[in-house]
Amino acid sequence: MDQYYAEGPDSGLVVVQLRTATTVTSIQPVVEDGAPTWRVHFDPREEGLDLDGEQTEALAADLTLLSLLCQYLQGRTDSEP
Numbered sequence: 001m002d003q004y005y006a007e008g009p010d011s012g013l014v015v016v017q018l019r020t021a022t023t024v025t026s027i028q029p030v031v032e033d034g035a036p037t038w039r040v041h042f043d044p045r046e047e048g049l050d051l052d053g054e055q056t057e058a059l060a061a062d063l064t065l066l067s068l069l070c071q072y073l074q075g076r077t078d079s080e081p
Contacts (some may be wrong), residue, residue, distance in 0.1 A: 016069075020056075023042050026040070026043075027041070027052065027070050036077050038077065039070070043076055
């Protein structure tokens with residue numbers, strides 16, 4: 001994925017490709033009460049998603065990594081002066 005920096009509402013946007021779901025997924029900071037809070041966003045899907053056991057396990061692993069990345073980014077943001 002190409003990376004670049006641009007000021008504005010997409011600043012800090014991280015787009016993630018899940019292995020078993022084509023849902024566009026991103027992490028971005030949202031300002032709440034004057035402080036940035038990192039949030040995971042899932043774009044709406046036009047159709048359902050059927051997964052077997054292995055695919056479900058892969059999706060769960062992807063979501064676990066996604067949550068850890070979100071927590072890491074929040075920790076980095078919170079530790080900035």
